[in-house]
Amino acid sequence: MSIKRVTEAELAWVNRQYEQIGFMPSKLKNEIIAIVMSQGHYAGVGRLVMLNAHEAEMGGIYILDAFRGQSLAHELVSFLVEESKRQNLKTVYCIPFEELQHFYEKFGFHAFDASASNANPRILEKYHWCLKTYDKNVLLLKLTHDG
Template sequence: MAIVWATNNDLEWINEQYKKVDFMPSYLENERIAIVTYKEEYAGLGRILYVNEDEAEIGGIYVLEAFRGISLAYELVDSLVQETKNSNLKEVYCLPFEELRSFYEKFGFKEVDYKHKTINNIIIKKYHWCLDHYDKKVLLLTL
């Protein structure tokens, strides 16, 4: 298992994966995308979307079916969380499906009530898009 950081050469593969699971596409301009490999094959991906110099969102976590059950998602999210901590961001958001709450809590994420806390408008818009777009409940978490 290894984590590699995506380049423009990976963008077509990345967006093919995101299209399969109906996630928003990536563009790399304000993102850092991690690709998890297993036995030198691309096995999954996740991204940090930099909202501004102080805030980011970790998302787009997806492990290909053939590689599930071997803790690759954990390694992937752990790498993304460490990257955000190394960047000294003031706020890191995550918008996972509700059934993934306990998984993200392992990394220190906590649910936030955006009605009682100021949240970046870009994140709020994406959160509402997710609520309208997916049949599953989506959470708004912060690190």
């Protein structure tokens, strides 16, 4: 298992995966995108979308069916959390499906009230889009880095 940052040449592969599962496409301009590899094969993808200099959204976490059950999602989220620290981000939001709440809590994410006055407007817009778009319920989670 290894994790690498996506290059321009790999972006088409990333967006094919996202298109298949109904996720928004990625672009490198304001994103840090990571691919998790297993035995030399692309096994999954995830991203940090920069909202501003201090906030990002972690999302697009997807492990291909053939590679599930290998703890690759855990490795990928760990990598992105560490990357958010390297980028000196203060806040990382996440909008996972409800059944993934406990998974994300292991990394320090906690439920965040969408009506809070300090909520990033871009993340609120995406959260409400997800609530309308997906058949499954989604949550708004937040990770805060001190310092």
